[in-house]
Amino acid sequence: MDQRNTGDPAHPHRVLVVEDEPALADTLAYSLTRQGYEITVTMDGAKALEIARRDQPDLVVLDVMLPSLDGFEVCRILRQEMSMPILMLTARTDEVDKIVGLEVGADDYLTKPFSMRELVARVKALLRRVRLVREEMAGAEKGEPSAPLAGEQLVFDDLVIDLGRREMSYQRCILHLKPKEFDLLVFLARNRGMVLSRDLILERVWGWDYDGGSRTVDVHVRWLREKIEADSSAPTRIVTVRGIGYRFEG
Numbered sequence: 574m575d576q577r578n579t580g581d582p583a584h585p586h587r588v589l590v591v592e593d594e595p596a597l598a599d600t601l602a603y604s605l606t607r608q609g610y611e612i613t614v615t616m617d618g619a620k621a622l623e624i625a626r627r628d629q630p631d632l633v634v635l636d637v638m639l640p641s642l643d644g645f646e647v648c649r650i651l652r653q654e655m656s657m658p659i660l661m662l663t664a665r666t667d668e669v670d671k672i673v674g675l676e677v678g679a680d681d682y683l684t685k686p687f688s689m690r691e692l693v694a695r696v697k698a699l700l701r702r703v704r705l706v707r708e709e710m711a712g713a714e715k716g717e718p719s720a721p722l723a724g725e726q727l728v729f730d731d732l733v734i735d736l737g738r739r740e741m742s743y744q745r746c747i748l749h750l751k752p753k754e755f756d757l758l759v760f761l762a763r764n765r766g767m768v769l770s771r772d773l774i775l776e777r778v779w780g781w782d783y784d785g786g787s788r789t790v791d792v793h794v795r796w797l798r799e800k801i802e803a804d805s806s807a808p809t810r811i812v813t814v815r816g817i818g819y820r821f822e823g
Contacts, residue, residue: 585611586700589630591621591647592662593639601634604689605696618642625651632699634692635679637663645677652678658699660692681767698766727762729823732801732810734762743801750800753778757793758801761811761821770818794819 588605592598593616602612613628615621618639625633633651637644648659661682681695727734733742739755741748750758756778761769771787779789798805812820 585609586632587611587613587628587630588632588634588696589621589625589628590614590634591618591639591644592616592634592636594636600689601692604693605634608693608697610696616640618644618647621647622650625655625657629655630657631703632657632696633659634696635659635661637661648679649677658703660695660699662687694766698764702764727759729762729765729810732823734759741801748800751796754793754796757790758797761819762823765821765823768814768817768820772818774818790818 586609588610590598590601590605590612592601592614595616598614598616602614605612613624613630615624616639619641621633621635621639622642624630635644635648639647642650644661644663648661651657651659658680659678661679662685663682664685680699683692683695725736727736731744735741736759741750741755741758757774760774760778771790774790775787794811795805798808798811801810802808810822812822814820
């Protein structure tokens with residue numbers, strides 16, 4: 574049975590939770606409702622498609638193992654029809670499953686067991702990214718410049734990225750980056766905590782028509798690590814996710 578819980582009535586984000594374990598589904602609904610989200614829960618893959626088409630949720634939390642249609646197939650169909658972010662949940666630890674999830678269109682994934690705090694953080698990050706994209710699109714439609722405002726910064730302890738000046742300082746020293754190094758750092762930092770595939774990074778930083786391979790990403794990551802990691806051979810800020818890509822930990 575599907576259930577809907579309403580959070581903050583002023584600006585509620587609509588989240589569809591697709592999970593066939595009743596206890597976990599209830600916990601997810603409770604935790605997300607406490608954050609002010611409007612939640613719909615279903616335990617069936619085919620029903621999830623029906624609800625998504627009807628309600629147009631802002632985000633989908635999607636389990637892999639589902640009756641009628643598995644999460645991979647649901648994700649593939651949703652991605653063909655809609656553009657909302659999809660966070661996949663899986664009980665498997667096999668990297669192949671994670672790669673498949675990303676290839677069919679998932680934006681992020683969590684492996685069970687996970688903490689509700691981590692899940693809420695991932696949901697917030699995905700919704701924040703959607704909001705930024707929508708604001709940029711709205712500004713473009715109005716003819717507004719998309720350049721960052723003077724003084725706009727991303728701050729991670731001793732690492733400060735000045736978006737307006739296109740400068741980065743580490744331990745209070747200004748470090749000069751090549752244009753693509755800076756663009757890559759900004760993209761990683763704005764998606765802090767998210768696993769980003771090499772192909773996605775290439776598309777967003779270098780452009781969809783770039784002819785070079787994913788090795789370009791690895792080289793630029795190595796250059797960045799040499800500048801912002803205490804030990805570039807044991808990175809803690811830009812972390813490698815084997816078989817997929819990278820995650821920025823700030």
